[in-house]
Amino acid sequence: MTDILMPALSPTMEEGTLTKWHVKAGDVVKAGDVIAEIETDKATMEVEAVDEGEIAEILVAEGSENVKVNAVIARLAGEDGGAAKASSPAPEPKAAETSVTQDGGAAASGSGDPEKKDVTAAAPAPKTELKDPEIPADAKLVKTTIRDALRDAMAEEMRRDEAVFLMGEEVAQYQGAYKVSRELLQEFGDRRVIDTPITEYGFAGVGVGAAMSGLKPIVEFMTFNFAMQAIDHIINSAAKTLYMSGGQIRAPIVFRGPNGAASRVAAQHSQDYSSWYANVPGLKVITPYDAADAKGLLKAAIRDPNPVVFLEHEMMYGLEFDVPEGDYVLPIGKAKVRREGIDVTVTAHSRMVGFALQAAEQLAGEGISVEVVDLRTLRPLDHETIVKSVKKTNRLVSAEEGWGPMGVGAEVVARVIEHAFDYLDAPPLRVHQEDVPLPYAANLEALSLPGTDKIIKAVRAVLA
């Protein structure tokens, strides 16, 4: 008897819906037969049998949602008793997680997705989280994934303004490589939702040219790693032209897409570009953490008359948060105190905010009170909120997913030293990725990426 397991269909998939069985108990299958269909938040995929044999029993009924990867979904009675497993286009090792080690400073586990625990834990808002001051008290909150919040933001702005359009690879017919543009083609048609060839430099330039002539393009990069091909237009053409033209030529454009490390995709697909873009005058750089910010800030970015780099996180697309209903637009350039505390300030942006909140929750159990400042926008950086927090806590830890040298943390620390040097009771510490290209091997990847444990370790160090 062989177990047929729920396969992982992408590097980041954790669960999915078993939409359909093509076989029933008693059927004989051979390798390559399609036995089931599985739907993830990104796509529907067929599952093929890997070995031949008779389906002994179906364990998960069709229509079942949230079936965990590697759950046993059926059993196969093989003729030779050999292994028969559902094929898996992107198999993810799912050994039992080993205990978290503290000495390396990293959450080294045997899991293929070392930070998975953190993500799932960070999704429900910690109970001490502040209410967002921008959310009206009577606002109706709707549970929304970040993916859908981004989609809603684009759809609402496209309804509002005929000049807004979306272009990028696979944004239209494929419905988005990460399904962020789902159903936009159906609503707006192929004039305003445009599939481009794989030609980042070219279509970024086309977008900037269209923006110069008054349209408001949203240019999606499948990942910001590919935007390195287009960075010339983002910086030389979009960011600098207003200045070089003495204020005559605007480039109201949004460059958006996932940034930073996904899971097990190695160095060329895993870079965090936060500090690169935040270095450039003329650009605004937004790095949302939750779905409400993703929506409110993307709407603001689309309306902004300047070029905006909007950095999303692939590991966050599927997470649900409360989003206020209606036309929710946030100001660009305002940090947010996500959790109040008195002993130490932790600054973070994008996915690191979740780890910081989780660290704060764990440290609260030890009597350490952590204030978490979500930077939200890196340019312009709201250093007033950071400085105000440090003046209260007298200690600072910055957390970012990217490399440390010349990084976001370096800037945050410099601003605090400039504006609140006398308030510091300890040298600030930076949490960041190890100073190496991100490795593929699961254990090395886990050692390299920063997470909750590194933040906890740094907080303890600044309090020591």
Place this chain on the structure above:
Amino acid sequence: MARAAQKTSDSKASAKIPNAPTATKEELLAYYREMVLIRRFEERAGQLYGMGLIGGFCHLYIGQEAVAVGVQASVKQGHDKIITGYRDHGHMLAAGMDPKEVMAELTGRIGGSSKGKGGSMHMFDVPTGFYGGHGIVGAQVALGTGLAFAGKYRGDDSVAFVYFGDGAANQGQVYESFNMAQLWKLPAIYIIENNQYAMGTSIERSSSTTELYMRGSSFGIPGEQVDGMDVLAVKDAVERAVKRARAGEGPFILEVKTYRYRGHSMSDPAKYRTKEEVDEVKKTRDPIEHVKMLLDQAKASADEIKAIDDEIKSIVAEAVQFAQESPEPDPSELYTDVYVEAAQ
């Protein structure tokens, strides 16, 4: 439907061949005026550079005047879009920008078209449809394709005139742009000003194929080679390309064979070509002398030509005076125009 690329108009003889494009005396006088304006303006810019009044890089258009002027004849001012690279003074003057503002930008003064913040390579003027002035070789091709995209998006029948050189023709993004322009049938006219030298590297030393009008053939974009020293040949070819672009038939590539008399920039001694080569072009193919010949055939009087020469002389003198008298930008300008203040 890749129409075969075609080669037209023999270099010197176009005025004599039976079906050569023609123009009225008034049109010829207007072209002459624009071309002389560019030449006199550039000569003075070179002078001011030598005097230290213009800094940085300064790429002169002398020798290529018939291109910008011949193209401009088909531009609907304020409706169509024009974009080019760093050798841009001629295009700006042909587009109708104020010579005073252009010269004052060269001297880095507040009266310049970019308030002195852009310089020689970065000038813009929305009313005349001039979208720069771009310093990164080839970047204007993707940006210009975006201008064409915007025209099609709006459905306003505007055309984007996208200039670049034989050097830029080897940049990868040019071909990314060609692909999208033809795929989406964008109203883009790509004008390759082949002056035979990408800085100091001759086209033979930099390009595996030197027939640049055929560079769109793998995308199905038709092309044509034109004598860029003959303003009427340029005008005629552009008119045809524009007609099909406005009719929604997509992009067109015009390779315009021209020649720059000066070095790549003011600091280039141009040792990669002989003095004899330059002199030969000046003597036999000069675009302004060519128009003068046509004017002679059209029975323009010496007085009519002299009146234009005098007018241009005073326009350029006025521009030079303005560019020297206009003050440098106020220090407070350092931090303006970095961002547009959002009106949310």
